[in-house]
Structures are given as structure tokens and as C-alpha cells.
Amino acid sequence: MVETEQVAVAEEAPVKLEINDLTIKYGQHTALKEVNLEIREHEVFGIIGPANAGKTSFLKSINRMDTFDTNMSVEGQIKFNGLDIQNLQNIYALRSRIGVVFPLPVGLPLTIYENVALSPRLRGINSKSELDIIVERCLTRAALWDEVKDRLNSLGSLLSGGQQQRLTIARALSQDPDLLMLDEFSIAVDPVTTMRIEDVLKELKKDMTIILVTNLVQQARRLADRTAFFLENECVEVGNTEDLFTGEVKDQRTRDYVEGKFG
């Protein structure tokens, strides 16, 4: 079975992210409490849970977004590639290894080409032929190239919502990330585009680790090797995704959530 193979690969893989006693607060308000988990290389790690469970805050802490929000504080330890990210001198180097896709496409007011070429340019790549190769590769991997190759100089904002979300993914890939984090990427995307992006993610996991926050439990089932269930600021359970859906769960709240008894 495909699922069994995916899990077997993930269990042997080295740890990409190690989370120890992670607590996230906004002022006095606790958004996430004492989370402990590991995310391995080349796995798709799903995070499911209802609104306000702390899912987005979890992603923000990995990207050190607390440096932008004086109200946000992070306690505990996050190790990325074995390094404690709280102790990193260069947060930009960390962020350059992490691609982020938000619920709504965040287009830059640039052409399609420049949306993808910007990050490589910032890394010092200025050769037109090199940039052309990177742009084509990233747009192809994001399943967008065929639709835009004849209008690379049009504004990205003129694309459809689904195309813009794929452009966002292409831009994230232009960073050549180790880790891709997606936060409810399909919230404003039609079902056909959602399935196309899901196929893209299945391919991308060969090259990177993926954290997929999703409000669609069936999407986690289709894509994730392992899944965590977050509820009311707590990580209730982490398990092999199939176990969560076949009743082999430890916590009744997880069973109720995946069965749609609350949401």
C-alpha cells in the first residue's frame, strides 16, 4: 500500500525539526502549550484541527515570526537541522531555507517572471540565462509553466486565484527551500486546482520536508505521512495518518474530529 510505504520511508528518515516543550503566547494568552514532536526529512507532516487551535502560530514560530511581533513569545526549543533556532544569529538564513504558502495568494506587484526571479536575484544570481532556467523550473514544478509561459511579463495579479496560489508555490520553490510550510493553501482555490497542487506536493516531498496545515481532514489523509491533531492550544495526538483515520487513535477527541463530529 502506498500509505504504508510512505510511513516506512518517513520513519527511517533523519529528523528535520525537533520540537521540545514549545509554548507560544500572545501577551498573556497561550496560543499553544507544551508541544513535543519531531518532523522527519521528506515527510509530509499534516496538522489538522479547528479554528484557533494554534496551527498557524506553530508555523510562525518555526519561521521566527515572533521577531516581527513583540506581543508573541516563544518558549521551549525548536531545532531545525539540529540547530536551536532561538540561538541563530542569522534569522534570514533560516528563513531562506523555509518556503511559506499562506491561505490566500500573496502576490508581489511584479510580473510572473519577477515574482519567481526575485529571491534568486536577492541571493546574487543575476545572469538572465540562469534566471530563465530557475523561473521555468519553479513554474514547472508548481504545475503552472504551461499556462503562463507565453505571458511571463504580465502581472502576477492578473492570474486567476488558483494560478496565483501556484505562483506563490513557485516563488517559495525559487528559494530552493529545505522545508515548505503550507497554511490552508486550498481555502480559496477550486477543487481541480487543489488536486493539481496536491499532486505537486507529492512530487516535492522527494526533495524537501513539507508541513501541511489543513482544515480539510481528507486532504491530510491523502497527503500526510503523519498527522498531528491540534485542539484548543494543545497538540492532542501525533500519529501515522492512516491510524488516525482507521480508529487507531489514543484520544477520543481526535476520533470525533476526524469523524466530523465537531469542526
Ligand SMILES: Nc1ncnc2c1ncn2[C@@H]1O[C@H](COP(=O)(O)OP(=O)(O)OP(=O)(O)O)[C@@H](O)[C@H]1O
Ligand atoms: N497576532 C496575534 N495576536 C494575538 N493573538 C493571536 C494572534 N494570532 C493568533 N492569536 C490567537 O492565538 C490562538 C491560536 O491562533 P492560531 O491562528 O495559531 O490558530 P489556528 O489553529 O491557526 O486557527 P485558524 O484555523 O483559524 O487559522 C487564537 O486564540 C488566536 O486568537
